[in-house]
Amino acid sequence: MSPEVLVECAHISCAYDSAFVVHDVHFTVRKGDFVGIVGPSGSGKTTLLKAVLGAIRPQSGHVTMKPGLRMGYVPQVESVDWNFPVTVLEVMVMTRSKVGRRPRITAEERTAALEVLDRLGLGGLQDRHIRELSGGQQQRVFVARALFHKPELLILDEPTSGVDIRTRHEVLHLLADLHDDGVSIVLTTHDLNGLAAHLPRMVCLNREVIADGAPIDVLTSEVLEQTYGAPMEVLLHEGMPVVLDHGGTDVAKRVGTLL
Amino acid sequence: MISLVGGVFTPFNYQFFTNGIIVATIAGGLCGLLGVFVVLRGMSYIGHGLSHAVFGGAAASAVMGINYFVGAGVWGIISGVLIGRIARRRLIGADAAIGVVTTASFALGLALLNRYGQAQKSIEAVLFGSVLGVKPIDILAVALVTVFTVVLILAFYRALLFATFDPEVAEVSGVRVAWVEALLMAMLSLTILVTMRVIGTLLISAMLVIPASTARMLTNSFARMLWISPLIGAATAGVGMYASYFLDTSASATIILTATAVFISVYALAGIRGRSRIAHVHHV
Ligand SMILES: Nc1ncnc2c1ncn2[C@@H]1O[C@H](COP(=O)(O)OP(=O)(O)O)[C@@H](O)[C@H]1O
Numbered sequence: 219m220s221p222e223v224l225v226e227c228a229h230i231s232c233a234y235d236s237a238f239v240v241h242d243v244h245f246t247v248r249k250g251d252f253v254g255i256v257g258p259s260g261s262g263k264t265t266l267l268k269a270v271l272g273a274i275r276p277q278s279g280h281v282t283m284k285p286g287l288r289m290g291y292v293p294q295v296e297s298v299d300w301n302f303p304v305t306v307l308e309v310m311v312m313t314r315s316k317v318g319r320r321p322r323i324t325a326e327e328r329t330a331a332l333e334v335l336d337r338l339g340l341g342g343l344q345d346r347h348i349r350e351l352s353g354g355q356q357q358r359v360f361v362a363r364a365l366f367h368k369p370e371l372l373i374l375d376e377p378t379s380g381v382d383i384r385t386r387h388e389v390l391h392l393l394a395d396l397h398d399d400g401v402s403i404v405l406t407t408h409d410l411n412g413l414a415a416h417l418p419r420m421v422c423l424n425r426e427v428i429a430d431g432a433p434i435d436v437l438t439s440e441v442l443e444q445t446y447g448a449p450m451e452v453l454l455h456e457g458m459p460v461v462l463d464h465g466g467t468d469v470a471k472r473v474g475t476l477l
Numbered sequence: 478m479i480s481l482v483g484g485v486f487t488p489f490n491y492q493f494f495t496n497g498i499i500v501a502t503i504a505g506g507l508c509g510l511l512g513v514f515v516v517l518r519g520m521s522y523i524g525h526g527l528s529h530a531v532f533g534g535a536a537a538s539a540v541m542g543i544n545y546f547v548g549a550g551v552w553g554i555i556s557g558v559l560i561g562r563i564a565r566r567r568l569i570g571a572d573a574a575i576g577v578v579t580t581a582s583f584a585l586g587l588a589l590l591n592r593y594g595q596a597q598k599s600i601e602a603v604l605f606g607s608v609l610g611v612k613p614i615d616i617l618a619v620a621l622v623t624v625f626t627v628v629l630i631l632a633f634y635r636a637l638l639f640a641t642f643d644p645e646v647a648e649v650s651g652v653r654v655a656w657v658e659a660l661l662m663a664m665l666s667l668t669i670l671v672t673m674r675v676i677g678t679l680l681i682s683a684m685l686v687i688p689a690s691t692a693r694m695l696t697n698s699f700a701r702m703l704w705i706s707p708l709i710g711a712a713t714a715g716v717g718m719y720a721s722y723f724l725d726t727s728a729s730a731t732i733i734l735t736a737t738a739v740f741i742s743v744y745a746l747a748g749i750r751g752r753s754r755i756a757h758v759h760h761v
Pocket residue numbers: 234235239257258259260261262263264265266
């Protein structure tokens with residue numbers, strides 16, 4: 219028997235102005251999933267995540283959620299207003315707008331928030347303004363905000379974009395730990411080799427779902443060409459698929475000859 | 478010496494001027510408070526649009542013999558909530574639509590006053606504000622709106638902060654963002670309504686932007702902005718009103734210039750770090 223369904227998007231299509239940016243997508247998230255959604259810029263990854271969250275309503279099809287499902291959302295770093303005058307602690311506590319409405323942060327809230335921050339290696343940063351953090355710390359503040367509500371499903375939009383390799387490792391280890399603790403995870407990424415290929419399941423999206431399954435099955439030249447619109451070669455390295463980006467290798471070759 | 482002290486207090490010998498200073502000070506604080514939301518959402522055009530819409534409502538209610546607060550208030554709240562709705566959907570051309578509708582409302586107000594109003598004087602009073610037009614009921618009105626606003630902001634502090642900082646996530650976390658925004662627009666409309674007779678239609682949007690931008694340069698905390706900005710607003714409005722008596726200048730212009738002087742001083746002293754905090758604030 220397959221695990222419990224958390225969210226099911228049944229043949230959804232989403233549009234902002236007129237054209238569908240997500241078209242006839244069927245996507246199911248089950249308990250225990252760790253899914254990476256890949257696709258070129260503008261392929262509808264963020265839109266699909268927002269539909270899963272319930273932040274946007276599809277034009278056709280429907281999204282059903284397990285009743286009472288607790289979700290946490292970590293937005294793309296670029297979409298956050300880093301100039302906004304809030305501290306790390308304020309970012310976390312503002313989400314508890316039902317329990318405590320008023321400005322004062324209670325002792326329990328503070329303790330609970332500091333516990334999560336400590337766990338993410340952000341101990342001592344609670345009173346920093348969000349702009350006065352490194353890229354990896356900024357990313358983790360929003361993971362902390364999401365975890366503050368003990369979500370069953372964590373949704374992250376490009377958690378490794380714009381961060382250095384070390385930070386990427388930190389984020390990936392953190393997510394793997396959370397997954398081991400039973401949190402289901404859906405994320406989007408541009409990073410095929412560094413991230414998506416290591417996950418148990420990946421989805422190739424370009425307005426429509428091109429492929430959905432284990433990386434070893436999904437990562438083929440045909441699927442990638444259909445997803446990215448450019449030919450890509452896939453090699454097997456110690457049983458792992460590795461994608462060769464020809465655009466990239468061409469540049470590397472040319473730089474090589476220049477040197 | 479006695480005459481000098483007497484001179485300093487002369488304005489207070491006039492009941493209308495005392496009333497004017499009281500209203501201006503409270504109004505400045507109120508604009509400063511709501512200005513925090515206006516500035517952080519980068520929606521200063523809304524203050525501009527709303528004041529023009531309220532002007533139309535004020536003129537229409539004057540012509541139809543309806544009480545100013547009732548007529549312009551209803552008009553202002555309706556247009557405020559509508560403008561908020563349109564702006565939130567980020568439709569292409571929403572800015573233009575808001576601009577057209579509010580400017581039309583303003584033009585309609587002007588035409589009505591031309592046609593049916595008493596004199597040029599009343600138009601000038603609505604456009605630029607008038608300390609002479611301040612009545613005791615204005616003190617009551619501005620005080621009531623201030624209490625109402627402060628209570629609402631304290632009661633819904635986190636929802637307001639969340640919806641301002643991150644509306645999408647706030648929505649999925651159970652904050653009724655549409656309601657929060659309607660509430661905010663209603664508070665803004667009421668604020669414009671009760672301060673318009675002192676500060677005037679044309680300069681009120683400046684009072685919604687300058688104190689909050691100044692406060693933003695001084696602090697990195699939303700909570701602190703919420704009291705620094707009203708303090709700056711109240712102080713500059715009170716001082717500006719008082720100074721206008723001696724300078725024999727328009728009260729609203731003097732208030733805005735005082736606030737601008739404070740803004741420029743803080744800007745000069747804030748250093749790069751302080752200044753960069755308002756770099757993203759558009760339409761200042
Ligand atoms: N708020 C919006 N209003 C209008 N168009 C949008 C909006 N958000 C995204 N789009 C458009 O929808 C398409 C898909 O965007 P998105 O889901 O953000 O893709 P991705 O995350 O894969 O880069 C893009 O063409 C983008 O321009």
